[in-house]
Amino acid sequence: MRRGAALTLLFASVLAAGAATGSWAEDGRRATGTLWDGPEPARDALVPAPSADVPAPAARELVSRSGDRWSAAYSAGEYEGVRQGLDGRYTGVGLWIVRGRGGRIAVSRVLPHSPADRAGIRAGDRLLRIDGARVTGEPVTDVVARLRSEAGVAPAAVGSAVSLDLVRRGTGRWREVLIRERLTVDPVTLAYDSGPAVIRVESFTRGSGARVREAVRSAAGTGIVLDLRGNPGGLVAEAVGAASAFLDDGVVATYDLRGRQHALYARPGGDTTTPLVVLVDGGTMSAAELLAGALQDRGRAVVVGGRTFGKGTVQLPRPMPDGSVAELTVGQYRTPSGRSPEGRGVEPDLQVTRPGEAMGEARTVLSGLGAGV
Template identity: 60%
Template structure:
């Protein structure tokens, strides 16, 4: 796949792909850790990026920034992050026999915090990915933070708009660091803000397709189940950055092109391609690019990204600027 020139192609063992599917389903068995690879003067290591509140890892006082040295006695310093995640979740076996671990199974973690080593034995639990969080902003608007588009995230967004946003109240849709996820969820989320209409077009193996917020997919044969009549009366600002990718860019582009939202922040990542999984004979999975998305106005996203209406560089306070813009929208006659 490296030789194919397809920069978004991916290869997964059966164990790794099972973990990916669980994440996209919004529920998984694990300890509540998100990890990332970090590099410093001492080299490369695997660090804790996030701890899910109330999870086994949280109860064991594991914190963001802790270094993960080993899992069940095996060093993970040089292992791919996908393999580290699979080990945390306990997907056992290889090939067709790969199965996720059961809730209550144990995993031993060796950790380092500021040079102090310790070992923790945790019991895995069934956890729900906390993809959508809702709360008030300082200016009285409602902030809806979406970290990824997993199964059920669009329903959470619809519920937040219906139940947490007062009549005429402003919405700050925070898509910073959102690496994408399920396109169907992003399209369904669009209907929370749009009263139907086009969300995106894309080409799949030479055939043009279209995605609509009203639940229809032109020439595709599959309906995206959404509720129409989005909250178009609410002033809307979308907050983005260089970590806003894929399905999150698709949603941002639709809201910007349709004149529904003011986009604030820095240029988005620029991943506008469609990948489809293909299962191989040994149970592993290859994901290959089959097409590219375009916004309602025809803008391509891949390699281009989305330029905000109000650009704020890394040294600026993008959330504060977004709140100022939203305050101005709320006070319009």
């Protein structure tokens, strides 16, 4: 770390979170583990990766000794996959998966225009085998590793094939052989819902803060809905950049690192007048919770939906001699009013128990704020 690694705040330790929620993405954001909530470590701070992925015994031993549910261990290949995920790109077939009752593995989402999408795979399809290996009952992390790697070991290359056995209710069982591609996930989209502008943020990958600011400037509606539902977090610098779209300077969050307090500030000049509703749910995590809590504490937005996940700790990556990387908890962050989301989450101003009604409630709130939607 003395060779120039920047402090990294890891507010989305999704290996641990996935064990709790059972929902993981094949794109690396919820698959291989953690999104970097902070500046990326200098590349020369990492031990050179071996030519093929290897287990991470040193990192896993250190994480095991820590006894911390948010700490995580990565092999060199997994760590590189996370780094690539910061750019919103990865090598895969475009699947998000979830583990249900009885250990059943099902498709929860399919990336548009991906190999899985072109093959006709749909949300709700059950995944039975990958390259002939049974996945029912297996840990979701192992299933994801098989989707993203060849033989579950070496990181998959563009153009490599993976065989999937699936079953669909009313259709039966079938097999698809998909060719992995270099895929890109658009982290920020702007749409309109009968009046308000809806800015959807999938995750805080590199450049997403600027994309949110651009979307706010482009929004031609009478109100804005910032949709953070299912957002697992990401680079905290990007979350702060997104907050800058709606704030004019001031504190976004504070965090302690080994007993020392630090603060993160919004940039001056954000839109402080357009009525704003933030949508959250139990899948809103870490850096996304930081953003929702900041806008709520600063009185800038009405938060609507369900209580957020509750991840508010800070992790620091530690390279190991065998090329693996351990990330260990070193502190917590807090919202401007001093609240810690850790274990509590962010409580919405308006609780919505039925997810399908959240957008309608957001429009009602905007109307009450004078947005005229």
